[in-house]
Amino acid sequence: MPEIRGFDLVFPREYLRAALLVSLLSVWVLVGLFYYLNRYTKRTYFTIWTAAWLFYALWLTIGISVPNASPGTFIDILRQWCVSISAVFLLWGSLSFLEIHARQMLFGLFMLFLLTWSFVRAGDGADALLTQLPIFSLIGLASFFAALSFYRQRQKRKFVGVGMLCLGFTLWGVYLVCYPFSQAYDTLVVTGFLFSAVLQLFIAVSMIVLV
Numbered sequence: 001m002p003e004i005r006g007f008d009l010v011f012p013r014e015y016l017r018a019a020l021l022v023s024l025l026s027v028w029v030l031v032g033l034f035y036y037l038n039r040y041t042k043r044t045y046f047t048i049w050t051a052a053w054l055f056y057a058l059w060l061t062i063g064i065s066v067p068n069a070s071p072g073t074f075i076d077i078l079r080q081w082c083v084s085i086s087a088v089f090l091l092w093g094s095l096s097f098l099e100i101h102a103r104q105m106l107f108g109l110f111m112l113f114l115l116t117w118s119f120v121r122a123g124d125g126a127d128a129l130l131t132q133l134p135i136f137s138l139i140g141l142a143s144f145f146a147a148l149s150f151y152r153q154r155q156k157r158k159f160v161g162v163g164m165l166c167l168g169f170t171l172w173g174v175y176l177v178c179y180p181f182s183q184a185y186d187t188l189v190v191t192g193f194l195f196s197a198v199l200q201l202f203i204a205v206s207m208i209v210l211v
Helices: 013-041 044-065 074-097 104-123 128-156 160-182 186-210
Strands: none
Touching (some): 013 044, 044 074, 074 104, 074 128, 104 128, 128 160, 160 186
């Protein structure tokens, strides 16, 4: 009887650029969708979430343009800044979605702190994992908070799209928290970006189902 083999979900690092492009395209789908929803609904949180996805797209774009940036270089710091700003906008948008009002100056100061911390941390020559872990943990927690905000909305409105968004942002948060650790394994880097692309498209579809 012939042996049934499963699908190999591990891709070599040579496919990294292609995986980054796929992930970037899926993020641009989200950017376009959230921009349209912002124009259609005139809701502030869609504007803020659009900014979050734009900075995340910039992080991917820099990774495609300069794939082998050394730790501590300006390009590496710039990528960390993109993730940090994206995390703040994602958190800010979720608070706005929950109608929890906070002063814009607080988010501006928080961004300034993150930018300064990333710059100083890179100048100290810290290990890449120790530098990336706090930043990606922050954006991962922001994604979890977005999932929580949709979960609270699901308790009020029993819509399928709300539950899908809760699941999508939860899984995306898990990916982001695990991202720094996956960089140590070449076989997981490409798989991670492809997995994130699927999650990002899932979030886009979930938002379409919701509205």
